[in-house]
Amino acid sequence: MPRIEHTDFYSHILGISVPVEITGHYGYPVLMFPTSQGSYTQNHDFKLNESISWFTNEGRLKLYNVQTIDKLSLYNKNIHPAERIRNYELFVQFLVKEYVPYLQKQHQTHRIAIAGASFGGYHSANFAFRFPDLVSHLFCLSGAFDIRSFMDGYSDDLVYFNCPREFVKNDEAWKYRHMHIVLSTSDQDICLGPTQEMAAILSEKSIDHWYDERKWISHDWPLWRMVFPNFVGRFFG
Numbered sequence: 001m002p003r004i005e006h007t008d009f010y011s012h013i014l015g016i017s018v019p020v021e022i023t024g025h026y027g028y029p030v031l032m033f034p035t036s037q038g039s040y041t042q043n044h045d046f047k048l049n050e051s052i053s054w055f056t057n058e059g060r061l062k063l064y065n066v067q068t069i070d071k072l073s074l075y076n077k078n079i080h081p082a083e084r085i086r087n088y089e090l091f092v093q094f095l096v097k098e099y100v101p102y103l104q105k106q107h108q109t110h111r112i113a114i115a116g117a118s119f120g121g122y123h124s125a126n127f128a129f130r131f132p133d134l135v136s137h138l139f140c141l142s143g144a145f146d147i148r149s150f151m152d153g154y155s156d157d158l159v160y161f162n163c164p165r166e167f168v169k170n171d172e173a174w175k176y177r178h179m180h181i182v183l184s185t186s187d188q189d190i191c192l193g194p195t196q197e198m199a200a201i202l203s204e205k206s207i208d209h210w211y212d213e214r215k216w217i218s219h220d221w222p223l224w225r226m227v228f229p230n231f232v233g234r235f236f237g
Helices: 050-057 081-107 119-130 164-170 192-204 221-236
Strands: 004-011 016-023 028-033 061-066 112-117 135-141 180-188 210-218
Touching (some): 081 112, 081 119, 112 221, 164 192
Parallel strands (some): 112 135, 135 180, 180 210
Antiparallel strands (some): 016 061
16 A cells, blocks of 8 residues: 655645645655545545556655645635636645645656646646646646636636636747646546647647547546556556
8 A cells, every 4th residue: 555644735825734645655746636626635535546556656656635725716606706816826826836846855856747637637737738847747637728617707817827728829839848748538528628629729739748538438536547547657657
């Protein structure tokens, strides 16, 4: 069994301690996110982490499952959309200015891998496309690439720069060409259309990526547990 540790990482940007579940004793760092409003232990609870346990047991990978602030940001209907996106941006800045630098120091590496399913896929893709120099591998499982549905019609620069389907179209392709990008979906996935669209955007810009579409399976944990080991094995096997 891989070593599992629960820690709290204090964020000065957020002003709170962020719970993190760490799986493995050594290996390349993988920052992981739960699905919509999920607990930081969710990927463990639904056995997504277990699906790649060979890699953590062998010291190939070390997983960092971080708590999001979905309930305080994009999913908080009790605050104005402008405040929702500002709160989400604080979470992004916590990652880029506090937590990823911590991982860089711990692992003596500049770039990390990043992964998540469903809205965790959004978190992963958004971070990877916004800060490509910090990310070597993106594993986006049934992800989303747009947050305008949370904004009730409100729009500003922060909304734009947190919608990869929009800002990647207008960005320079060379920024992404070092990155191993995996976009995973299925023919019965509610995120099939958005994933196909994001893959098309990358293709139009000649950005290499792995688009994977499975058959006869829906947007849920059995799909993600099935495909995740295949993707990880391609790069870390």
